[in-house]
Amino acid sequence: MRIARALTTALLTAGALSAGAGAAVADDPTPSPAKSGDAAGPTKAGTGFRDATAIEQGRKATAEASAGDYLYWVFPADAGRRATVRARVTLPDAGARHGSSTWRLDVYDGLRRRQPCMYGMQTRGAAKEAATVELSCTLRTVRSWAEPWDNDPLPGSYYIRLTVGDLPEEDLGLPVRAEIEATSADAGGAYAVDGSLAAPLVPGSSTGAKEAGKDSAPKQAAALGEPDGGWASGWWSDRWIWTVAGGLLGALAAVGGHSLTRGSGRPSRVPPAA
Numbered sequence: 001m002r003i004a005r006a007l008t009t010a011l012l013t014a015g016a017l018s019a020g021a022g023a024a025v026a027d028d029p030t031p032s033p034a035k036s037g038d039a040a041g042p043t044k045a046g047t048g049f050r051d052a053t054a055i056e057q058g059r060k061a062t063a064e065a066s067a068g069d070y071l072y073w074v075f076p077a078d079a080g081r082r083a084t085v086r087a088r089v090t091l092p093d094a095g096a097r098h099g100s101s102t103w104r105l106d107v108y109d110g111l112r113r114r115q116p117c118m119y120g121m122q123t124r125g126a127a128k129e130a131a132t133v134e135l136s137c138t139l140r141t142v143r144s145w146a147e148p149w150d151n152d153p154l155p156g157s158y159y160i161r162l163t164v165g166d167l168p169e170e171d172l173g174l175p176v177r178a179e180i181e182a183t184s185a186d187a188g189g190a191y192a193v194d195g196s197l198a199a200p201l202v203p204g205s206s207t208g209a210k211e212a213g214k215d216s217a218p219k220q221a222a223a224l225g226e227p228d229g230g231w232a233s234g235w236w237s238d239r240w241i242w243t244v245a246g247g248l249l250g251a252l253a254a255v256g257g258h259s260l261t262r263g264s265g266r267p268s269r270v271p272p273a274a
Helices: 002-027 207-212 216-223 239-262
Strands: 061-066 071-077 081-090 101-108 123-126 132-138 156-166 175-186
Touching: 061 071, 071 081, 071 175, 081 101, 081 156, 101 132, 123 132, 156 175
Parallel strands: none
Antiparallel strands: 061 175, 071 156, 081 132, 081 175, 101 123, 101 156
């Protein structure tokens, strides 16, 4: 009975810790992405890394451009999030085109390292008669810290580049319309790591830039799409809950095993001490 009560107490404790985990996650500074359609997104795109247009997760951005242009956007991605970028290109009228085309979607991190896609159609061809072409790229989970030689995604700015890779020369300059949307999902504590960066990988986050102009740092961070509520510290994840719960269960199991093996006291067949 004592063992049963101990196990019941352990299960109730684990349930309470899980409920506390939900509350802690709700209080975590990591922002939730905005819902699509909440507000109109940007209606232009940059032409390079330096003038990339900042967008918010969950809100579509559009841009009118010409075939052959390089279009750039930038969005923030925090630790523990798995980002997905989707692009839709509306092509010119089929009668104005001279052949098929191939479009490409690339994503770069704050160090301008091209990040591979876990899955999605990063490159897709469009037939001459096609009206639109859609692309997508799901990145690996952003880690709070990694070794310098690793190519793991880290918290900070992520740049989107959309361009056409192959099309007839006569079609260069034809008008196209691009739609971009970046979203992310919480990957959970299974992807958490120890350690965190001193600062997210955003332009102007270096020590020299901060010393040169402290007043301009908040404005620059906001312009680059810093998450609402700031960046997550990186130390918290739900694996702490399961670690504590596992430790409690292990301790209770040890107490139960000791109670079973100890018995009720001195056996009756053993004579009392003189």
